[in-house]
Amino acid sequence: xxxxxxxxxxxxxxxxxxxxxxxxxxxxxxxxxxxxxxxxxxxxxxxxxxxxxxxxxxxxxxxxxxxxxxxxxxxxxxxxxxxxxxxxxxxxxxxxxxxxxxxxxxxx
Numbered sequence: 001x002x003x004x005x006x007x008x009x010x011x012x013x014x015x016x017x018x019x020x021x022x023x024x025x026x027x028x029x030x031x032x033x034x035x036x037x038x039x040x041x042x043x044x045x046x047x048x049x050x051x052x053x054x055x056x057x058x059x060x061x062x063x064x065x066x067x068x069x070x071x072x073x074x075x076x077x078x079x080x081x082x083x084x085x086x087x088x089x090x091x092x093x094x095x096x097x098x099x100x101x102x103x104x105x106x107x108x
Contacts, residue, residue, distance in 0.1 A: 003036070003079045004100070011046065012063035013100040015082055019052050019093050027052040027086040029093070031060040033100060035075040043070040045078070052084075052093065065106050 013033050032047035048062040060082075068075055080100040084093055 002100075003077050006035070006066070006075055006077050007102060008066060008068040008075070008106055009102045010063065010104040010106065011066050011078065011100060012061065012103050013046070013080055013098075014059055014061045015098040016057045016059055016096045017050075017052070017093060018057045018096075019054050019091070021092060022054045023052050023091040023093065024086055024088040027084070027091065029060060030081075030083040030085065031062055032079075032081040032083070033062060033064075033066065034079045034081055035066050035070055036077045036079055037073045038076045040077075041073075042079075043073060043075060052087075057096070063103070067106060 015031050017029050028049050030049045034045040035043040046062045046064045
């Protein structure tokens, strides 16, 4: 998880994930760009969820607009989050090249 300064615009996030062996049934990976208000409360953002399965490196990606206000609340920061869920204690998952970038201004 990483929290970053915010400027309204189009954002994209990517992470690469690999599971070298089979993992628990129903295990998932979620990549989220979560806007935060001035008090650090989560606002609706961008996310993608994928099932985990044995295999080579797989990209997770999400992109979209983050405006200066959401539901009448000002966006102060954005948080990049990767969540791995449903894994057994001995499951192995590799993450690499996790990043988020502002890719442009919002359409007028």
